[in-house]
Amino acid sequence: MTTPTRSASLRWLTPNRFGLSVLLIAAFAIIPFAGSDYLLDAVLTPFLALALAALGLNLLTGYAGQVSLGSAAYLAVGAYAAYNFNLRLHGLPFLASLVAAGFVAAAVGIVFGLPSLRLRGFYLAVSTLAAQFFVQWTLTKFGWFSNNNPSGVIDAPPLAVAGLSFSGPVGRYVFSLTVVVVATLLAIRLLRSQVGRNFIALRDHEVAAKVIGVPLLRTKLLAFGVSSFLIGVAGVLWAFAYLRTVEPAGFNLDRSFEILFIIIIGGLASIRGAFLGAAFIVVFPLLLSRFGAALLDNVFDSGVLEMSQRIVIGALIIGLLIAEPRGLIALVDRVADKIRRRLFRPQPGPIRS
Amino acid sequence: MSLVATAGGDALIVARARERATEASRVARETSRATDAVRVADAGVPVLTLQGISLSFGGVTALDGIDLAVAKGEIRAIIGPNGAGKSSLLNVVSGLYRPDRGVVQLGSERFRHVPTARLAAVGVARTFQNLALFKGLPVLDNVVMGLVHRRRAGFVRQILSTPQARREEAEARAAAEEAITFLHLDAVKHQLAGGLPYGILKRVELARALVARPQLLLLDEPLAGVTLAEKRELAAHLRNARDAYGTTIVLIEHDIGVVMGLSDRIAVLDYGRKIADGTPDEVRSCQAVIDAYLGVAHEGETELVI
Numbered sequence: 001m002t003t004p005t006r007s008a009s010l011r012w013l014t015p016n017r018f019g020l021s022v023l024l025i026a027a028f029a030i031i032p033f034a035g036s037d038y039l040l041d042a043v044l045t046p047f048l049a050l051a052l053a054a055l056g057l058n059l060l061t062g063y064a065g066q067v068s069l070g071s072a073a074y075l076a077v078g079a080y081a082a083y084n085f086n087l088r089l090h091g092l093p094f095l096a097s098l099v100a101a102g103f104v105a106a107a108v109g110i111v112f113g114l115p116s117l118r119l120r121g122f123y124l125a126v127s128t129l130a131a132q133f134f135v136q137w138t139l140t141k142f143g144w145f146s147n148n149n150p151s152g153v154i155d156a157p158p159l160a161v162a163g164l165s166f167s168g169p170v171g172r173y174v175f176s177l178t179v180v181v182v183a184t185l186l187a188i189r190l191l192r193s194q195v196g197r198n199f200i201a202l203r204d205h206e207v208a209a210k211v212i213g214v215p216l217l218r219t220k221l222l223a224f225g226v227s228s229f230l231i232g233v234a235g236v237l238w239a240f241a242y243l244r245t246v247e248p249a250g251f252n253l254d255r256s257f258e259i260l261f262i263i264i265i266g267g268l269a270s271i272r273g274a275f276l277g278a279a280f281i282v283v284f285p286l287l288l289s290r291f292g293a294a295l296l297d298n299v300f301d302s303g304v305l306e307m308s309q310r311i312v313i314g315a316l317i318i319g320l321l322i323a324e325p326r327g328l329i330a331l332v333d334r335v336a337d338k339i340r341r342r343l344f345r346p347q348p349g350p351i352r353s
Numbered sequence: 354m355s356l357v358a359t360a361g362g363d364a365l366i367v368a369r370a371r372e373r374a375t376e377a378s379r380v381a382r383e384t385s386r387a388t389d390a391v392r393v394a395d396a397g398v399p400v401l402t403l404q405g406i407s408l409s410f411g412g413v414t415a416l417d418g419i420d421l422a423v424a425k426g427e428i429r430a431i432i433g434p435n436g437a438g439k440s441s442l443l444n445v446v447s448g449l450y451r452p453d454r455g456v457v458q459l460g461s462e463r464f465r466h467v468p469t470a471r472l473a474a475v476g477v478a479r480t481f482q483n484l485a486l487f488k489g490l491p492v493l494d495n496v497v498m499g500l501v502h503r504r505r506a507g508f509v510r511q512i513l514s515t516p517q518a519r520r521e522e523a524e525a526r527a528a529a530e531e532a533i534t535f536l537h538l539d540a541v542k543h544q545l546a547g548g549l550p551y552g553i554l555k556r557v558e559l560a561r562a563l564v565a566r567p568q569l570l571l572l573d574e575p576l577a578g579v580t581l582a583e584k585r586e587l588a589a590h591l592r593n594a595r596d597a598y599g600t601t602i603v604l605i606e607h608d609i610g611v612v613m614g615l616s617d618r619i620a621v622l623d624y625g626r627k628i629a630d631g632t633p634d635e636v637r638s639c640q641a642v643i644d645a646y647l648g649v650a651h652e653g654e655t656e657l658v659i
């Protein structure tokens with residue numbers, strides 16, 4: 001596959017890995033020092049949490065082909081589970097709470113994934129709404145989950161892991177980044193394994209998958225479990241690293257749709273797509289409101305501004321999906337491919353998947 | 354559908370056979386009965402036995418009391434006009450359809466309804482009339498999927514990449530590479546199945562079925578829609594597979610020329626009933642078969658090319 005003349009270290013450094021290394025070095029070593037509190041707190045930390053949630057949903061919807069509208073429910077389960085583990089089990093390290101919260105979300109995800117054994121497509125999507133409404137109702141109705149706060153609001157304690165405090169904007173960003181990087185690496189390993197192939201087989205031809213012996217029940221429930229585990233962990237980040245004060249209403253259907261939009265905009269069945277889509281959804285409104293405020297502040301009031309912002313974003317999304325139904329990632333790949341071809345015209349570049 | 358002959362010789366033979374159909378078929382039946390006896394004695398328990406399989410969809414009778422026995426190592430063709438029930442028969446054998454009546458016996462296990470999820474484990478692989486590939490996976494991974502039923506390492510082991518998981522992966526890959534080379538698919542093995550031409554995809558699906566070295570291979574029109582040269586090549590591959598691995602093959606095929614050359618025995622279905630079952634020579638000269646195909650020709654076709 002590779003020419004023997006290339007040294008081992010060079011072989012390791014494919015263009016993909018080179019780009020990824022540069023990104024990771026920048027994210028860990030430069031941004032924490034160079035980034036403003038606003039950038040870290042209002043842009044990057046929510047971006048990371050949403051990207052992880054989108055990655056989770058992408059495993060289920062993009063790869064395994066099971067549509068879900070319950071993502072916000074698993075975010076909420078993760079957030080409230082971590083809050084309660086932290087509150088009620090004294091001495092439990094925070095990382096353990098985080099992982100345990102992921103498992104609780106996975107369990108809830110598996111229960112609400114059971115209808116997928118009978119339903120598919122649109123019908124399955126509607127049935128996953130049950131998770132959405134049930135979880136929100138439970139968290140509002142039973143005070144126990146929010147330590148008897150009358151409106152179900154929880155206040156997350158400051159982040160600290162193994163005696164190290166991550167309570168400032170930099171700390172919360174670095175903590176989120178670490179969790180997201182580890183979770184993403186695990187997801188990549190999963191997708192490259194037989195289980196990942198089973199997910200795609202399930203999505204592309206369920207009957208053929210069954211005939212060759214893919215365990216449908218186990219594979220579907222695994223997809224729901226792993227997906228909601230990741231979304232649950234994202235919920236912990238959302239509640240503990242980003243907002244720090246959350247209420248059940250913050251995890252409503254709008255949030256589920258937001259995560260679904262992220263993977264559709266970024267690109268289904270693509271890990272990079274989940275990150276691109278999350279960046280678009282987080283960053284774009286901020287940019288738009290800045291420009292809007294600067295340009296039209298004295299013409300319109302803020303309500304009109306916000307409304308027109310939504311319209312612009314909606315129009316952009318439609319435009320993008322018409323231009324490239326496979327999402328931003330396909331667009332980026334196409335442009336990168338063109339540039340590479342122009343740069344190395346004699347020998348065409350490798351095909352990216 | 355039309356009954357197409359690839360060799361001009363068949364046309365003559367069948368035309369002549371029609372004139373003295375009764376006599377010829379009686380002679381042929383007697384000779385084939387003798388060879389049958391030898392084969393059955395050789396093979397012991399048939400790999401596949403169907404007893405009184407009936408199946409209907411609403412008012413449509415797809416299968417009507419079908420009996421069939423396929424011996425080990427045999428290549429058995431199933432032919433018949435469109436809607437005769439050929440695909441339904443394979444769907445019953447693979448458990449995708451549950452017959453209204455009858456029993457399917459695979460090896461020594463008898464089923465009223467074959468459990469599809471266990472099919473691969475019982476040693477049965479199949480292909481579909483309309484391609485059933487995983488478009489989002491590369492060709493190599495599609496073929497690797499053919500061994501999924503042998504995987505034992507769970508997903509935690511796979512993520513952790515334990516020795517067992519790594520060994521299973523390596524074994525599956527090696528077997529898939531072999532099947533890919535066997536079917537001359539090396540040039541496309543890293544391409545996504547979604548973008549490849551039909552003829553190649555037919556071969557990929559065959560590779561996915563062959564990679565598990567099944568006891569019984571069910572092929573629903575594996576040669577449809579490929580060029581004549583490819584057809585000959587694929588037919589040779591099928592025979593090689595049978596000779597190399599002792600695979601028993603049941604295939605549905607419309608091209609009579611290919612069927613005659615390839616199969617040991619042929620079963621003919623018409624309106625869900627089995628109207629003939631015997632060696633190519635015997636079937637060629639069977640009056641009921643000729644009538645069935647003539648009937649088809651009268652309905653739409655100007656010319657019967659047999």
Ligand SMILES: Nc1ncnc2c1ncn2[C@@H]1O[C@H](COP(=O)(O)OP(=O)(O)OP(=O)(O)O)[C@@H](O)[C@H]1O
Pocket residue numbers: 354410413414415433434435436437438439440441442482
């Ligand atoms: N799932 C189904 N639902 C309803 N009717 C069906 C179904 N499958 C098959 N049939 C009917 O059963 C009959 C036999 O169909 P089948 O597909 O087995 O024929 P075939 O011999 O494979 O034909 P072809 O050569 O066109 O593939 C047809 O009348 C068909 O319409």
Ligand SMILES: [Mg+2]
Pocket residue numbers: 439440441482573
């Ligand atoms: Mg058919």
